[in-house]
Amino acid sequence: MSDQTDSGHRPTTLSRRTFLRAAGVTGAVALGPAVLRGRGEAQETPSPIRPEAAAKRGGTLRYAVHNAPAHFDVHQSGTVANIGPQSPMYDCLIRRDPRNGQTIIPDLAWKWDISKDGKKYTFYLRKGVKFHDGADFTAADVQATYERIVRPPKGVVIPRSSLFTTVGEIVVLDPYRIEFRMTEPRPRDFMLGAFASGWNIIVRKKTLEDNQGNLRQVMDFPGTGPYKHVSRKDKEIWIMDKNPNYWNKGLPYLDRLEIYHMFPFSPELGSSFLAGKIDYARLMDPVSWRKAKEMPNVTAAAFNQSVIQAFWMNMKKKPLADARVRRAIHLAMDRPALIEVVKDTAPMQIGGFVYPFHEMSTPKAELVKRLGYQTDVKPAVQEARRLMQEAGYAQGIKGLDFVVRDIQTFKLWAVAIQAMLKENLNIETNLRTVQTSVWFDEAAAGNFDLAISAIVSSLMDPSDYFTAWYGQNGPQNYSGWSNEQFHSLAKQIERELDKKKRTAMVRKAEGILEQDPPLIPIAYEQIYDAYYNNVKGQNPSTFFGIYDVCRWDQVWLAKS
Amino acid sequence: MRKYLVRRALFALATLVGVSLIIFVVLRVLPGDPLVAILGVEGHARMTPADRVKIMHDLGLSDPLPLQYLHWLRDIASGQLGKSFFRGDTVAQLILHRGPISAEIGLLALIVSWLVGLPIGILSAVKPNSIIDNVARSLAILFIAIPGFWLGMLIVLALLFWFGYKAPIIIVHLWESPWQNLQIVIGPAIVLGLAQGAYIARMARSCLLEVIHEDYVRTARAKGVLERRVIMSHALPNALLPVITISGVLLGFVLGGSVAVEQAFGVPGLGRALVIALIERDIIVVQNLVLLYAVIFVLVNLLVDLSYAWLDPRIRYA
Numbered sequence: 073m074s075d076q077t078d079s080g081h082r083p084t085t086l087s088r089r090t091f092l093r094a095a096g097v098t099g100a101v102a103l104g105p106a107v108l109r110g111r112g113e114a115q116e117t118p119s120p121i122r123p124e125a126a127a128k129r130g131g132t133l134r135y136a137v138h139n140a141p142a143h144f145d146v147h148q149s150g151t152v153a154n155i156g157p158q159s160p161m162y163d164c165l166i167r168r169d170p171r172n173g174q175t176i177i178p179d180l181a182w183k184w185d186i187s188k189d190g191k192k193y194t195f196y197l198r199k200g201v202k203f204h205d206g207a208d209f210t211a212a213d214v215q216a217t218y219e220r221i222v223r224p225p226k227g228v229v230i231p232r233s234s235l236f237t238t239v240g241e242i243v244v245l246d247p248y249r250i251e252f253r254m255t256e257p258r259p260r261d262f263m264l265g266a267f268a269s270g271w272n273i274i275v276r277k278k279t280l281e282d283n284q285g286n287l288r289q290v291m292d293f294p295g296t297g298p299y300k301h302v303s304r305k306d307k308e309i310w311i312m313d314k315n316p317n318y319w320n321k322g323l324p325y326l327d328r329l330e331i332y333h334m335f336p337f338s339p340e341l342g343s344s345f346l347a348g349k350i351d352y353a354r355l356m357d358p359v360s361w362r363k364a365k366e367m368p369n370v371t372a373a374a375f376n377q378s379v380i381q382a383f384w385m386n387m388k389k390k391p392l393a394d395a396r397v398r399r400a401i402h403l404a405m406d407r408p409a410l411i412e413v414v415k416d417t418a419p420m421q422i423g424g425f426v427y428p429f430h431e432m433s434t435p436k437a438e439l440v441k442r443l444g445y446q447t448d449v450k451p452a453v454q455e456a457r458r459l460m461q462e463a464g465y466a467q468g469i470k471g472l473d474f475v476v477r478d479i480q481t482f483k484l485w486a487v488a489i490q491a492m493l494k495e496n497l498n499i500e501t502n503l504r505t506v507q508t509s510v511w512f513d514e515a516a517a518g519n520f521d522l523a524i525s526a527i528v529s530s531l532m533d534p535s536d537y538f539t540a541w542y543g544q545n546g547p548q549n550y551s552g553w554s555n556e557q558f559h560s561l562a563k564q565i566e567r568e569l570d571k572k573k574r575t576a577m578v579r580k581a582e583g584i585l586e587q588d589p590p591l592i593p594i595a596y597e598q599i600y601d602a603y604y605n606n607v608k609g610q611n612p613s614t615f616f617g618i619y620d621v622c623r624w625d626q627v628w629l630a631k632s
Numbered sequence: 633m634r635k636y637l638v639r640r641a642l643f644a645l646a647t648l649v650g651v652s653l654i655i656f657v658v659l660r661v662l663p664g665d666p667l668v669a670i671l672g673v674e675g676h677a678r679m680t681p682a683d684r685v686k687i688m689h690d691l692g693l694s695d696p697l698p699l700q701y702l703h704w705l706r707d708i709a710s711g712q713l714g715k716s717f718f719r720g721d722t723v724a725q726l727i728l729h730r731g732p733i734s735a736e737i738g739l740l741a742l743i744v745s746w747l748v749g750l751p752i753g754i755l756s757a758v759k760p761n762s763i764i765d766n767v768a769r770s771l772a773i774l775f776i777a778i779p780g781f782w783l784g785m786l787i788v789l790a791l792l793f794w795f796g797y798k799a800p801i802i803i804v805h806l807w808e809s810p811w812q813n814l815q816i817v818i819g820p821a822i823v824l825g826l827a828q829g830a831y832i833a834r835m836a837r838s839c840l841l842e843v844i845h846e847d848y849v850r851t852a853r854a855k856g857v858l859e860r861r862v863i864m865s866h867a868l869p870n871a872l873l874p875v876i877t878i879s880g881v882l883l884g885f886v887l888g889g890s891v892a893v894e895q896a897f898g899v900p901g902l903g904r905a906l907v908i909a910l911i912e913r914d915i916i917v918v919q920n921l922v923l924l925y926a927v928i929f930v931l932v933n934l935l936v937d938l939s940y941a942w943l944d945p946r947i948r949y950a
Contacts, residue, residue, distance in 0.1 A: 142669045142718040142912055150672025227686030231674035288670070289719065305729070306721055307908060308802040308900050332801060340801075340898035343788060347798035509664035509913050512676050527673060540677075547677035 120169060120177040121626055123322030127609065130325075131629035136332040136341055137354040137622075140307040143288035146273050147221055150231045150528065152618050155270055156354065157310045157331040159622040160324075161204070162273035162295035165195055165214060166264065170626045173375075173615030176268045180209065180296065190257030190569060193267070197248040201319040203276055203294040204301075211250040215242050216277035218252070225285040232530050234539060234547075235266035259569050262533045269530050270620035273297075298324040298625040307333055318625075325609070325628035337418055337480075345602055351629070352603040352610075354618060358419050364602040371605055374419060376429050377597040378532065378617035380541070381420065381481070383489065383524040384515065384550040384591045389472075392521065392551075395588040396463040402589045403456035404496040405489070406449045411595050413488045418481045420595035425542075425585040428596055429616075430532050432578040444586075453496045460497055468498025472521040475504050477511040482524045485594060489524070515550040523550060526597070532616050534578050538562040542590045553590035606630040640937065644930045651926040652919075656701055659915040666691070666717045669912040691717055704919065714916040716909075723920040726905055733803055734890060734901035736817045737824065741886045742879065744825025745832050750875070752829070753836025758863060760841060768833060775830035780823045780889045784896030787819055803900050820893045820901075827889065828882040835878050839871035846870075873944055880936035887925050 137156035146154050146162070167179040178184075181195035201209040220228070222236040241253040254263075266272075279293045287293055292301040296319065299312035310331040314324055332350060334341040342360025345353035346367075356364065365372035385392040385401065392398060411420045422445055426433035439445050443452040460466055476486040486503050493499040501522060506514060515523050527548045529537040540548050544559050561581050568574045601612050609627045667687060668676045679687075688694045692703065707714035713723035752772070756765040791797045799819065804812040843849060844867045852862045891903035898904075902921060909917035 139908065140719070142666075144719070148671065148675060150674035227683055227690065229671050229675040229679045229683050231672065231678055234678070291719070305802060306719055306726065307905065334801075334898075339785065339788070343792045343798050344801050344898075347792055347796055349798055349801050507664050507913075508911075509666070509668040512668050512673065513664065516677070525673075527677075530674075540674075548674075 121171075121320060121323065123325070124609070124628075127325050127628040128630060129628070130327050132328040132330055133326050133352065133607065133624065133627060133629060134330045134332065134350040135352040135354070135624070136334045136344060136350045137618075138333065139335050140333040144291050144293070145228075145287040146271060147217075147224075147230050147232075147275075148228060148286075148288060149271070152336075152355070152622075153333075155619050156622055157333070159270055159273070160297055160299040160312055160329055160331075160624050161301060162275070162297040163201075163623075164268065164270065164272050164274060166268045167270070167623075168268050168620040170621045170623065171609075171611065173612065173621045176264050180214070180274055186260060186263075190260065190263075191254045193252040193254070193263065194245070195250050195252075197250065198319055199248055201296050202317055203296055204315065205276075205294040207276060207278070207294070209274070209296050210247040211244040212247070213274055213277050214250050215244050216280050217272070217274050218242050220280060220285055221272060228286055232266070232269060232271050235262075235269070235530060235536060256567065257569065258566065259533070259535070259571075259574065261571075262531065262535055262566075265531045265533055268620065270622065271530065298623060299329055302328075309333065320625065324625040326624065329624060348604075351607050352601070354599070354601050356600040356602050357417070358600065359416050361419075361600040361602055369605050371603055371607075373601045373603075373611070373613045374598050375601070375612050375615045376421075376427070376617070377528075377599045378427075378530070378619070379526050379528045379597040380423075380427075380537075380591075381485075381526045381594045381597060382591040383474075383522050383594065384520070385589075386518055386521050386523075387552040387554075388518055389521050391463075391465055391469050394463045396459040397465060397469075398589045398592075399587060400456040400459040400463070400497055401493065401499070402586075402592050403444045403452040403459070404449075404492055405444065405592060405594065406492055407445055407595065408447050409492075410485055410488055413484050414481050414595075417484060419598040419600055421598055423596040424582060424593055425589070426534055426578060426582055427532050430534070432534060432575045434579065434582055442586075449496075456497060465497075468500065470500045472499060472501040473504060474501040475506060475511060475514050475520040475523040477523075477525040478505050478507050482526075486524055489594075518550075518552060524594075528617075530619070534581070535562070535566045538565065538581065542585065549590060551590050553588075555584060555588050555590075558584045558588070637938075640934055644934055647930055648923070648926060652704075652923055653701075655919045655922045655926075656697075656704065659919055660697060660700075664913050665693070666913040666915070669914070670718065704916075708920075708923075713920045716917050717914050718912060723917055726917065727902065727920075727924065730803065730900060730902045730905055732805055733813075733817060733899060734894070734903060736806065736813070737820045737890055737894070737899070737901060738883065738886050740817055740821030741824035741828060741890075742883065744821055745828035745879070745882065748826060748829035749832025750836055752833040753875075754840060754863065754868070756833065756837040757840035757844065760837075765837075769837075772830035772833045775826045778827070779892075780827055781892035781896040783826075784820065784823045784893050787823065788897060799897070799899075801898065816899055820890065820897050820899055823893050823897075824886050824889050828879075828886060831878060831882055832875055835875050836871065839874050840867055843867045843871045869943070873940065876936055876939060876943065880932050883932045884929050887928060 138151070138153040141149065141153040141157070144158070146158050149155065163180045165179060165181045166176055166184065169175040169177045180198055180201060182198050183196040185194040197211055197214065203209060219242055221230055221232060222239045224230045224233055238254045238256050238258055239252050240255045243251045243253060245251055273295060276294055279287070283290055291304065298315050298318045300315045302311040302313050304310045312329045314327050318324065334344065336355035337357040339357065341353055342357050344350050345356065346360060346363060361372055364370045385398055387393050407422050411422060414420060421428065422440065424434065424439055424445065428436055428439060443455055446452060474486060474490065476482050483505060490501050490503060493501060511523065511525055514520055515525070527541060529540065539562065540546050542553065542558065543549060543562065544554050558581060561577060561584070565574055565577045565581065568577060599618055603610065606629055607627060608630055615621055667679065667684065670687070671679060685694065692700065704714060711724060715722050752768045756768045759765055799815045800812050804816060806813045849862060849867050852866045890901065891906055894901045894903035895907055906918065906921045909921065
């Protein structure tokens with residue numbers, strides 16, 4: 073057994089309220105197993121998501137999200153095309169509370185312990201849970217799932233593997249208890265966030281064995297989730313019905329989910345929503361979203377997405393290897409103007425090298441006073457010109473190859489950036505627009521001088537993307553950037569368990585990135601959702617991204 | 633006749649083999665692969681060289697090109713046309729599900745083009761340089777000039793903002809609900825049909841103008857035959873031949889235009905499937921759909937050629 077029990081956030085000071093809450097939790101935890109033993113019914117274990125008394129049952133939710141997935145293997149995917157339609161059929165070990173998208177709550181694990189040294193995570197699993205094919209859910213399924221995520225077999229690529237690099241052994245203690253043994257501790261929020269990521273759905277051990285660990289072409293592999301697969305028409309619709317044997321009794325409320333595949337930000341999605349053909353639209357284009365916002369019976373929500381829009385500078389090219397030149401380019405960007413340029417194509421917000429809405433990043437009010445982020449760009453441009461002169465490029469640079477990913481936002485930005493670079497620094501670029509797959513091949517091979525695109529992270533925690541985006545040999549460090557001071561600081565941030573100290577380190581890292589930019593951040597994306605007001609139980613405004621909370625078990629329809 | 637048929641069939645086959653080779657080579661020469669679509673941006677960035685080799689092998693893309701081509705021919709012969717790289721559906725399934733919608737759009741567009749183009753062409757020819765002729769010619773030029781996808785988007789927006797209307801968003805086949813099916817296909821058919829109708833109107837006008845000055849037409853008029861009968865029974869059948877020829881060619885434009893117009897209307901037909909397959913670099917789907925379009929185009933042209941003899945008894949096949 074572990075030394076310490078932790079089922080949520082730990083308070084830093086002991087107030088009367090905190091004491092009473094802690095006592096209550098301790099009592100509940102102590103009583104929990106006894107109650108379970110006495111009743112022998114795992115599904116009676118209290119779950120944070122309980123049915124609302126006022127909620128109406130029944131009805132069909134028509135929900136539109138993204139175009140069809142390229143394959144069906146959720147673990148191997150990095151796009152909402154998978155997690156959007158498939159998430160309702162599966163559960164995770166633990167999850168983000170769908171009511172706010174932030175708090176971590178139990179899911180298939182009804183409780184978890186973290187050892188004092190942070191090197192053991194023990195999860196207590198629900199009993200009596202069944203997969204959609206009738207098989208019992210046990211710790212062996214969790215072990216098989218996570219072995220695959222942590223150490224994928226050859227030919228299987230899982231973007232979240234890097235979150236679990238410190239997971240050593242995954243040990244089944246008994247059929248309903250599993251332990252993750254770490255090679256070294258990581259901050260608790262980071263690890264729990266990794267486990268609660270919506271991507272880490274639990275699949276059957278047998279399913280993985282039957283398909284040699286690759287589910288890319290297995291459309292309907294059994295999950296334990298609140299909805300069951302009924303039918304699918306490729307690139308059109310995926311239909312699911314309520315799972316009558318769902319372990320969380322009373323949920324879901326809806327009888328049926330109809331999930332429509334429509335391109336994000338497309339007029340088709342916007343028009344389908346405005347015409348009332350769908351109840352809930354995700355990833356709406358700004359024009360349709362603003363129109364929807366004016367409708368009296370509609371809620372239009374905006375929330376933060378886990379994406380940075382940026383352009384990379386090839387460090388192998390001489391002028392760009394100079395940190396002063398890169399900082400000059402960084403300062404020459406008129407970010408408010410860039411956000412304005414795409415305002416009818418995709419919603420954006422200003423930000424630096426760390427998610428601007430993360431608690432550890434420089435607060436927005438402070439950021440917009442900083443050079444490079446101000447509305448008045450003159451001081452920043454002045455400083456940029458000084459840096460170019462200092463670096464020996466006062467006359468500018470000619471003939472940079474600017475590779476543009478063939479997506480409307482990037483095409484619009486590339487033209488604006490080309491003009492800003494010419495006007496502010498006399499840097500001349502030749503735009504080369506290429507199809508998405510070509511862009512990533514060119515970026516990985518270093519066949520560019522400047523290259524514009526967007527990349528995502530799984531977690532909001534900087535340690536996730538400090539490695540992937542800015543890490544030495546990081547998979548998305550397309551610039552080939554390296555800064556010893558930053559890399560050593562990033563390692564410390566990964567290991568630091570004290571939040572205050574970590575925050576200070578993240579701020580320091582931001583300072584390094586500002587002076588020696590590995591990429592030029594343009595903006596951070598927002599998500600526009602719209603839904604008719606008869607859709608209840610959903611409030612995405614505090615969500616981070618669209619990958620953790622899309623199971624629809626808490627949503628109900630007022631009209632039914 | 634039989635000899636002619638065999639010769640034309642062989643020509644058609646040779647054309648299709650040539651087309652298949654061009655599609656096959658072009659799709660493999662073009663930069664980019666399906667790996668970003670399969671693995672996503674993050675997965676693609678984390679893929680090791682060994683992973684790449686394994687996945688390309690699993691997809692059959694690491695085989696020598698002649699072998700890949702032979703595999704494709706085998707898939708065509710089996711009737712399944714191969715499997716999509718992504719979701720494992722066969723291309724035959726895709727065509728069977730989406731093909732009827734695209735075929736309806738093509739057929740309706742052809743009907744619209746004749747219904748609109750022919751009367752306008754006749755009116756223009758009968759009263760050349762009149763107000764009717766000038767208006768008709770201006771409209772014809774307008775419809776030729778307007779891009780179909782743009783007109784399609786305008787129609788979609790106008791219906792949405794003025795009437796709050798949008799056509800069904802998933803495929804409803806004719807045999808499932810004729811009314812809903814009509815709502816899906818009518819918009820694209822009208823847009824494509826109007827553009828082709830404009831060509832037909834211009835062609836019908838010029839051909840009819842030429843024919844109505846022929847001696848046999850003048851003779852018919854001299855014999856006191858009614859003007860309507862002169863036009864419909866004597867002049868028009870002889871003027872129709874080039875119009876039929878151009879209709880065959882225009883079907884190619886309908887097929888090509890349907891890709892953009894289906895996208896504009898959000899119709900889940902084959903054109904839209906082709907666009908998505910191109911974005912995903914699903915070359916198995918792309919090569920089969922392009923070949924299908926080529927087959928249709930070649931067959932229609934063959935039919936047009938054969939119909940000449942029926943329409944003009946003076947034509948005999950040697």
